Amino acid sequence: MQVSVIETSGLGDRSYVVTSDGNAVVIDPQRDIDRVLAVVDERGASITHVLETHIHNDYVTGGLELSRASGAEYVVPAGDELGYRPRRVHDGDVIDAHAMSLGVIHTPGHTEHHVSYALRDAAGATAGVFTGGSLLFGSTGRTDLLGPEHTRSLTRAQFRSVRRLADELPGDAAVYPTHGFGSFCSAAPATGDASTIDEELRSNPALTKTEQAFVDELLDGLSDFPSYYAHMGVINANGPTAVDLSLPSPIDAAGLRRRIAAGEWVVDLRHRVAFAAGHLGGTLSFELSGSFVTYLGWLYDRAVPLTLIGEDEQQIVEARRELVRIGVDDVAGAAVGPITALSAAAPMRTYRVADFAALGREVADSSVHVLDVRQTDEFAENHVAGAVNVPLHELTDRADELPAGQIWVHCASGYRASIAASILDDRGRDVVLIDDEFEAAARVGLTTD
CATH class of the missing domain: 3.40.250.10 (Rhodanese-like domain)
Known part of the structure; x- marks a missing residue:
């Protein structure tokens, strides 16, 4: 069996293609399925099954379209109401893909009906597990996507799901998560690029802490997630339309x-x-x-x-x-x-671009104000003395709160700050973009820590 990884770095996700003896199984494909088809073609295989670990909240799935394009069976966890009719699987079901099989393990937490798939070879040996938003590298999937009324119970379910995977799977089984590579679906930043059950037993909070300690730590660490998540689950449940990747109409x-x-x-x-x-x-x-x-x-x-x-x-x-x-x-x-x-x-x-060293030379000027557009937890950990914190996603609604005068805007690397600077520039503010790594602010003595 060969497992191929398809990275979607912009969203912090991975899709997987497993091939064996000319057959292919695809797990959690992104919407632009041409990337999947290219891998399958390179392997000289045919897709027999397309699997979803859950109804995704951070991207539009390509699973439905891929199954239609390839004639493969589309497999989705039972429980969610859908606008189409895939094969619905429950805990303990087995998906027979000829020279390999995948055992369904109900792993609620990230979502209520979330499942993982244990990958087994022809002899029945478990080679790995596709964990979606359950067990991640050094972390777990976030548990607040279904609303605050469900978060605490889903967090406890997440803990037990990860413990179940560790109890039931061999220590050398590879872990293949969908989220956790910069995705906001991760409860905390994931670590590393590959892992096994044994490695997670040594480092993952869900496997090294008590249930209460895990719950408290996860809940305390949850930060805001993108507003577009509200649309993704609905689109995926209703059934995404075919994708159009053509060039839009030209505009003069x-x-x-x-x-x-x-x-x-x-x-x-x-x-x-x-x-x-x-x-x-x-x-x-x-x-x-x-x-x-x-x-x-x-x-x-x-x-x-x-x-x-x-x-x-x-x-x-x-x-x-x-x-x-x-x-x-x-x-x-x-x-x-x-x-x-x-x-x-x-x-x-136009507007000026500078670095933290330049800010250090001008910050004594009373007309200069510093805007930090990082998340509130980033700001709380360390920030420029005297800076105002308005997270980027709140800026359009809160821009009028900013003081008069020149605004120097920064984030952790310059990317979010560049968006914020353009928003403020569009509103006629005198703005300076700090295009610099936040660590530089400490080196020039600007931070509180």
Whole structure:
């Protein structure tokens, strides 16, 4: 058996393809299934089964479309109401995939009906377990996605689910989680790139702490999660439509001008420093890099048309692929090329980019204010003395709380700060983007710790 990993780093997730003797089983596929089909084709296999560990809250699944495209059996845990008819599995069921099989283990916690799949070879030996949002590398899936009234009971269920996996599976069984690689579905940051049951027994809080200690630690550590999660479960339960990865309709400067004037979302995908050096007034900076889709999805108002600006068509196509993974299918158009060629659309604007060393030289100026757009738990751990903390996802509603004067905005690396800077610039504020790692603030003596 061969297990292939398909990374979706922008969302912090993994999908898996298991092949053996020309047969393939796919676990938790993302919506852009062409990546899965390419792996299966490379392995010279045919897909017999597509499995879901749970109804996902952080991305739109490609499972339904993949099963239809390949003729494979679509397997979903029993319990959730669905708008389609897959094979529903319960605890103890076995999925026979010819030279391999997968045993269903009910592992509630991340969701109520969540299951894991124990991978067994033809001789019945367990080689690994696909744990979805249950057992992660050094962590577990978060337990608050179904609402606060369920969080405590799901947290206790999560503890017991992880203990069950450790009790029932061999120590050398590989652990294959879906979440935990930067995903907000992880209760705490995951550690490492591979693991086994034995390794988790030595390090995972669910396996090293008492149940009460685990519950208290997980609940205390939960932070906000992206607002687009509210849409994902509904889309996945109803049945996602086929994906469209084609290039959106081209938009010229006149079209951009109309959309900006109408208050629509016009998003610039270029690097944050390039945006600061020159951009169209009324546009927002969402650099197309690792965190793009998470934060655009968190802030974007889905009721408003979305238009993209990119350096070239490839950048637009890559952004569209990212967006469909969270169900943002309707891109109203795209403009490409040098930003100066689009300058007829709106007045060009700029703002300064600096680092923490520069802030240290100017922070004594009473007209300078520091805005920290990290999460509240990050701010509580350590922050720049005198900084105001408004998490990025709250900024559009709380921007009026900021004091008058120049605003120096930072986060942990510069990415979230660049989005915040563009929001404030669009509101006419005098803004400076701190494009720097937060550790640099401590080195120049700016932090409270």
